[in-house]
Amino acid sequence: MSVQIAIIGCGGMAGGHLNAYLKIHEVAPEKAELVAVCDPVKERAEEFANRAKEKTGKRPGVYDDTDKMLANEDLDGANICTPHAFHHVNAIKCLNAGVNVIVEKPIGITVKATQAIIQAAEANGKIAATAENIRRMPSRRTAHWLMNQKQMLGDMTMFFAQHASYREPDPEANWHWRLDLNLGGGGMVMDSGAHYCDTLCYLFGEPDTVYARVAQLQDLKVTKNGQLIQNEQEDTWTATINFKSGTIGTWTCTWAAPGHAFNHVVYYGTEGCLLDDGDIFHGPFDGAKVVLKDGTTYTMEALKADYMADLSKEEKDRLFPHGLTDGVQLECYDFVDAIENGRPPEINAEMGLKAKAVAEAIYESGVAGQAVNYDDVVSGKIETYQNPINEARGL
Numbered sequence: 001m002s003v004q005i006a007i008i009g010c011g012g013m014a015g016g017h018l019n020a021y022l023k024i025h026e027v028a029p030e031k032a033e034l035v036a037v038c039d040p041v042k043e044r045a046e047e048f049a050n051r052a053k054e055k056t057g058k059r060p061g062v063y064d065d066t067d068k069m070l071a072n073e074d075l076d077g078a079n080i081c082t083p084h085a086f087h088h089v090n091a092i093k094c095l096n097a098g099v100n101v102i103v104e105k106p107i108g109i110t111v112k113a114t115q116a117i118i119q120a121a122e123a124n125g126k127i128a129a130t131a132e133n134i135r136r137m138p139s140r141r142t143a144h145w146l147m148n149q150k151q152m153l154g155d156m157t158m159f160f161a162q163h164a165s166y167r168e169p170d171p172e173a174n175w176h177w178r179l180d181l182n183l184g185g186g187g188m189v190m191d192s193g194a195h196y197c198d199t200l201c202y203l204f205g206e207p208d209t210v211y212a213r214v215a216q217l218q219d220l221k222v223t224k225n226g227q228l229i230q231n232e233q234e235d236t237w238t239a240t241i242n243f244k245s246g247t248i249g250t251w252t253c254t255w256a257a258p259g260h261a262f263n264h265v266v267y268y269g270t271e272g273c274l275l276d277d278g279d280i281f282h283g284p285f286d287g288a289k290v291v292l293k294d295g296t297t298y299t300m301e302a303l304k305a306d307y308m309a310d311l312s313k314e315e316k317d318r319l320f321p322h323g324l325t326d327g328v329q330l331e332c333y334d335f336v337d338a339i340e341n342g343r344p345p346e347i348n349a350e351m352g353l354k355a356k357a358v359a360e361a362i363y364e365s366g367v368a369g370q371a372v373n374y375d376d377v378v379s380g381k382i383e384t385y386q387n388p389i390n391e392a393r394g395l
Contacts, residue, residue: 002030002031002032002033003031003032003033003076003336003339003340004032004033004073004074004076005021005032005033005034005035005076005077005078005079005336006034006036006037006038006060006069006073006075006077006078006079006099007021007034007036007037007038007048007078007079008038008039008066008069008079008080008081008082008090008094009038009039009080009081009082009083009086009090009104010037010039010041010044010045010048010081011039011041011044011081012081013081013104014048014079014081016328017079017081017104017131017328017332018048018051018052019328019329020326020328020329020331020332021034021052021079021332022034022051022052022055022056023324023326023329024329024333024336025055025056026055027323027324028321028322031333031336031337031340033056034056035060035061035073036060036061036062036063036069036073036075037049037052037060037061037062037063038062038063038064038065038066038069039064040064040065041064042062042063042064045062045063045064046062048060049062061073066090066093066094067093070093070094070097070099075094075097075099076099076100076339077099077100077101077102077127077335077336077339078090078094078101078102079101079131079332079335080094080101080102080103080104081104081131082104083183084106084108084109084183084184084185084190085109085177085183085184085185085393087103087104087106087107087108087109087113087117088108088109088113088114088116088117088395091103091117091120091128092116092117092120095117095120095121095123095126095128096120096124098124098126099126100126100127100128100129100335100338101117101121101126101127101128101129102127102128102129102130102331102332102335102345103117103128103129103130103131103349103352104131105130105131105194105195105198105352105355105356106185106190106191106194106352106355106356106359107128107130107349107352107353107356108352108353108356109183109184109185109389109393110360110383110386110390110393111353111356111357111377111378111380111383111386112380112383112390113390113393113395114349114352114353115353115380116395117349118349118350118353121349127335127339127344127345127348128348128349129331129334129335129338129345129347129348129349129352130198130348130351130355131328131331131332131335132194132195132198132331132347132352132355133195133326133327133328133330133331134195134196134198134199134282134327135198135199135202135347136319136327136330136331136334136346137325137326137327138304138308138320138325139284139285139286139288139300140199140202140283140284141307141319142284142300142304142306142307143203143267143274143284143288144203145307145310146274146290146303146307147203147267147274148203150310151269152269152271152272152290152292153267153268153269153270153271153272153273153290154270154271154272155246155269155270156203156204156245156247156267156268156269157246157247157248157268157269158247158249158250158267158268159204159247159249159250159265159266159267159268160249160264160265160266161249161250161252161264161265161280161283162251162252162253162262162264162280163252163253163254163262163263163264163279163280164253164257164260164261164262165254165255165261166255166256166257166258166259166261167235167255169218169219169220170222171221171222171223171228172223173222173223174222174223174224175223175224175229175231176222178191178233179222179231179232179233180232181232181233181388181389182388182392182393184233186233186234186359186360186363187232187233187234187235188233188234188253188281189234189237189359189362189363190356190360190363192281193281193359194355194356194359195281195282196251196280196281196282196283197355197356197358197359198347198351198352198355199283200241200243200249200251200358201351201354201355201358203267204245204247204249205243205244206243206244206354206374207241207242207243207244207361207374208242208243208244208373208374209241209242209372209373210240210241210242210362210364210365210371210372210374211239211240211365211370211371211372212237212238212239212240212361212362212363212365212366213237213238213365213366214234214236214237214362214363214366215234215235215236215237216231216232216233216234216235216236217235217236217254217256218235218256220233220235235254235255236253236254236255236256237251237252237253237254237362238250238251238252238253239251239252239362239365241358251280253280263277263280265277265278265279265280265283265284267284271292271293272291272292272293273290273291274288274289274290275288275289275290275291276288284300285300286300286301286304287300288300290303321337331347334347353378354378357374357377357378358374360377360383360385360386361374361377361382363386364382364383364384364385364386366385367384367385368382
């Protein structure tokens with residue numbers, strides 16, 4: 001029988017997850033079936049159900065309440081794409097009902113919320129996976145391979161991920177839940193930044209200490225219900241991250257820099273560098289290149305071909321089943337396959353916590369005005385920045 005899947009939250013990124021399950025149905029029709037969709041705005045769930053029926057011939061059940069859905073559906077897994085503040089709420093409900101979960105990044109709104117998901121998964125003997133798509137893409141797999149297996153760059157020593165540009169404040173812009181720290185958990189350090197935090201852990205292992213400043217340098221007001229309110233997101237941060245492996249990195253971003261914009265991402269080893277022309281959230285990109293000490297240059301396209309050729313058939317089938325290379329499709333396929341075969345997912349909730357804790361360490365250091373120990377953030381020992389969010393969410 002196919003793995004029975006539900007999507008909880010049908011806005012924004014959830015569309016990518018819906019597309020992923022429709023693609024899985026196309027390449028492996030018996031693998032999984034989307035049997036339910038749920039969103040407080042029922043029209044969104046109706047739209048998802050209609051799209052699913054158009055592609056598969058079967059219309060999932062439509063719900064506006066997670067409890068109702070769990071009471072009426074026999075589910076194997078739930079894909080949670082709600083606003084961050086409700087990740088742990090829905091995940092814990094599902095896990096307690098015996099349903100495995102994959103949760104969009106950042107897995108919990110705070111470390112404490114994430115730990116609650118992990119505890120619920122352990123108590124119920126179920127899978128809690130983190131939906132992290134970026135590391136799964138071929139160029140990112142290739143970067144990991146050339147740094148950690150092939151060691152083309154020698155020993156990794158440092159990296160710089162830097163962006164500066166200017167965004168004019170727009171008080172007429174509409175409010176969005178991501179702009180409220182009690183709903184989003186943070187600004188772009190936590191949001192798209194969650195991808196880069198996972199990439200850094202994937203490439204270099206766990207951090208040791210983090211020192212950062214996080215600021216809103218411009219007055220970022222937005223409009224909500226006709227009233228001006230404060231956008232609580234940062235527009236600037238700079239962080240120095242020391243890894244247990246010895247690598248040191250600088251990750252900095254600002255949208256409050258008028259007059260000159262630049263983007264620069266480079267990873268250095270003792271024998272050369274990986275120069276990336278992508279952004280500071282999603283690299284290394286397909287357009288990246290390796291430049292060695294003697295000036296020899298390799299394109300990412302050539303390196304990807306070498307990486308793919310180096311994989312065994314078993315590895316290729318595991319990492320890129322049915323030739324899939326889209327990260328969202330791969331994370332959803334991995335989740336379904338983990339349920340089907342009773343194995344751990346590639347990126348479980350614990351790994352999601354470790355990636356998330358990089359972002360939290362940046363915020364915690366910004367509040368403390370000094371370097372923080374990464375392990376103390378992971379454990380919840382340091383949570384000054386997160387405390388008001390935990391209180392607001394009843395954690």
